[in-house]
Amino acid sequence: MKILKLLAILLLTTFVMFGACYAKAEAKATSAKSGLKVAMVLPGLKTDEAFNQYTYEGMMRAAKDLNIETAFVEEVKQDEQIEVIRQFAQQGYNIIIGQGGQFGEAIQTVAREFPDLEFIFSVATDTGGVANVTAVTVSYSHAGYIAGVMAGHMTKSKKVAMILGEWYTPHRQLEESFKKGVALSGKDIEVKAVATGSWSDVNKAREASLALIAGGVDVLMPVLDAAYVGVLSAAQDSKDVLVVGTVIDMAKIAPKVVVGSVIFNWNEMGYQEASGNLTDGGVHILGIEENGISPVINDLLSDExxxxxxxxxxxxxxxxxxxxx
Known part of the structure; x- marks a missing residue:
């Protein structure tokens, strides 16, 4: 079983899609001569080699390119969100970013208190009707569609499946578009979906994958955080089972089973959020055209x-x- 090897690789490549553990942290700032001041509130560590790090690095890239003054707080607990965001508002930051779907209520609450400042609710499509709140995310629909095309053309058993932690609105959108992509193959393919209840439990993901494989599924699409390793290991330990990756290029970890991936460009999202170009009170979904989603084709994918x-x-x-x- 290759799960131990995969877990070792995971330490270098792990990612987080919606959040992480929380702990109290102090705000840290970098200064610049530009008049624009941007603050980012993170649910996890900015060194997590994942969602938090990539979006933070996107902000810092914008700071360098556009001469922006920046600040951030990492590992913010839910009961600290409003106070942390409010403090940045009181300090006069022009743009305050709640980096993750869990910041919606806090962002909207403080935004109402400071109508002259701009707030960004990240990984979201709902502004709450607050004029100075902008929602920004990558396109789960584009990702699902392209992943579905890959899966549909590679299945021989005519059974494919997506494995996730829990159901949220973006995942329903991903599932719907995944089915449409699968249908492009012209085959009569059964599409299954399993939520394990955990984004990070490798064993649960592996067990769910093995159960699907036992039921005839031969192409798996993990939509998970650290738990994706369990899906890869199950595919590697089975015969003629392939994987379509999401969020990162999973072929770098399991090249013998991954036919392709749809990469979520969190760095680009962080850059766009900090640039000030998106703060219009609307909803911005970064798809393939906007470099929010980048498909990667690997050698295992058939020519067709x-x-x-x-x-x-x-x-x-x-x-x-x-x-x-």
Missing amino acids: GKKAVKEAIAAVKDGTAGIKP
């Missing part, structure tokens, strides 16, 4: 599959695929 993916990407970009961000 590669051609179909390239055509699907073009169709998403020009709108003919009918997949809204």
Whole structure:
């Protein structure tokens, strides 16, 4: 079983999609001569080699390019959110970013108190009707569609499945578009979905994967945090089972089973949020055209599959695929 090897690799490549553990932290700032001041509130560590780090690094890239003054607080607990965000507002930061879906209520509450400042609710599509709140996320629909095209062209058993931790609105969107992508193959394919109840429990993900494989599924799509390792190990330990990766290029970890991936560009999202270009009180979904989602094709994908993916990407970009961000 290759699970121990995968866990070792995970220490270097692990990622977080919606949050992490929380602990109290002090605000840290970097100064610049620009008049724009941007603060980011993080649910996890900025060194997590994952969601928090990538979005933070995106902000810092914008700070360097655009001469922005920045500040951040990491590992913010839920009961600290409002106070941390309010303190940044009191300090006069022009843009305050709640980096993660768990910050919605806190962002909207403080935004109402400071109507002259701009607030960003990240990994979200709901502003709460607050004029100075902007919602920003990457396109789960685009990701699901392209992943579905890959899966549909590689399944031989005509059974594919996605494995996730819990159901949230973005995952329903991903599932719906995944099914549409699978259908492009022209085969009569059964699409299953299993929520394990944990984003990080490797064993649960592995057990769920093995159960699906026992039921005839031969292509798996993990939509998980650290638990994706369990899916990869199950595929590696089984015969003729393949994986379509999400969030990162999973072929770098398991090249013998991963046919392709749809990368979520959190760094680019952090950059755009900090730049000030998105603060209009609307909803911004960064899809393939906006570099929010980047498909990666690996050698295991069939020639027919590669051609179909390239055509699907073009169709998403020009709108003919009918997949809204």
